[in-house]
Amino acid sequence: MIDAQAGDATPPGWSYNPSDWSQRLPIIALAALGAAIAGYLSLFQLQWLADVWEPFFGDGSRRILTSWVSQLTHPVPDAALGAFTYLLDAVTGAIGGRRRWKTMPWMVILFGLAVGPLGVVSVVLVILQPVLFDAWCTLCLASGVISVLMIGPAMDEVLAGLQHVRREVRTGRSLWRTFWGLNNDATASD
Amino acid sequence: MLPQAINVALGLWLTAAPAVLGFGPPAAHSHHIAGPLAASWACIALWEATRSVRHVNVPLGLWLVAAPGLLDHSLAGAINSVVCGIAIAGCSLLGGTVRQRFGGGWAALWHGNAA
Numbered sequence: 001m002i003d004a005q006a007g008d009a010t011p012p013g014w015s016y017n018p019s020d021w022s023q024r025l026p027i028i029a030l031a032a033l034g035a036a037i038a039g040y041l042s043l044f045q046l047q048w049l050a051d052v053w054e055p056f057f058g059d060g061s062r063r064i065l066t067s068w069v070s071q072l073t074h075p076v077p078d079a080a081l082g083a084f085t086y087l088l089d090a091v092t093g094a095i096g097g098r099r100r101w102k103t104m105p106w107m108v109i110l111f112g113l114a115v116g117p118l119g120v121v122s123v124v125l126v127i128l129q130p131v132l133f134d135a136w137c138t139l140c141l142a143s144g145v146i147s148v149l150m151i152g153p154a155m156d157e158v159l160a161g162l163q164h165v166r167r168e169v170r171t172g173r174s175l176w177r178t179f180w181g182l183n184n185d186a187t188a189s190d
Numbered sequence: 191m192l193p194q195a196i197n198v199a200l201g202l203w204l205t206a207a208p209a210v211l212g213f214g215p216p217a218a219h220s221h222h223i224a225g226p227l228a229a230s231w232a233c234i235a236l237w238e239a240t241r242s243v244r245h246v247n248v249p250l251g252l253w254l255v256a257a258p259g260l261l262d263h264s265l266a267g268a269i270n271s272v273v274c275g276i277a278i279a280g281c282s283l284l285g286g287t288v289r290q291r292f293g294g295g296w297a298a299l300w301h302g303n304a305a
Contacts, residue, residue: 013293018239123230130208130222148230152237156292159239163293 201229
């Protein structure tokens, strides 16, 4: 993870660059997998698919995916909202170069805001499966695991972005311009 | 990292335990809520930049130790809750090795000087 070639791409005081592609690609891959799973589940919720794959828990997936909790976001299936958020994770994870923690802090922070709450909602939904419905849904659990796995590796980049904003503001720069990456010495992208 | 990995495993076990050991609510609810939470916090704490999240699992472990005294538990459920609670709280106290540097970490955002 320590990149001797990183130069000023590595944030000050860091031993690696959290915006490196080696750091971001695994998260983007997880988000794409999550989007595929949630997209499949939303097809069942939209009744475009008559059945849903459930290898372990009998009619568990059907009960969870048609429960009143899953209808709270009616007419949009809750799995479709999940799929959209996973796509947002993938897109905001992919946009920008290896210095994006300082060239576009807003994108890094938006990425963190998409990853964090998705994980929180997923864990709540996992807990509600047995507590409210005494049922388990295999692919919903898989989606929950994926969303939690993304949080840790995503947050280091958010930290680097926030540290950059704070550092610039302390030297008298505009919070607004720093957030959008508009300071002159930070606009070069690679 | 190892203590957090152990807590991920314990959280997953807690989630499965009511079905495996055969007990129902309210002990099952306690397990089904604490398990996914413990596993999730520990999973986030696996990464060095967010290792400090491990502390959240200390009160969660203490809850599991106290729960059999507050809610109706079967003997197996009570033993499982107390043993897992002690283990989770204990592992949460172990930070392990942090090899990377993070420019002063999260603390640099609200006090001191970011590097």
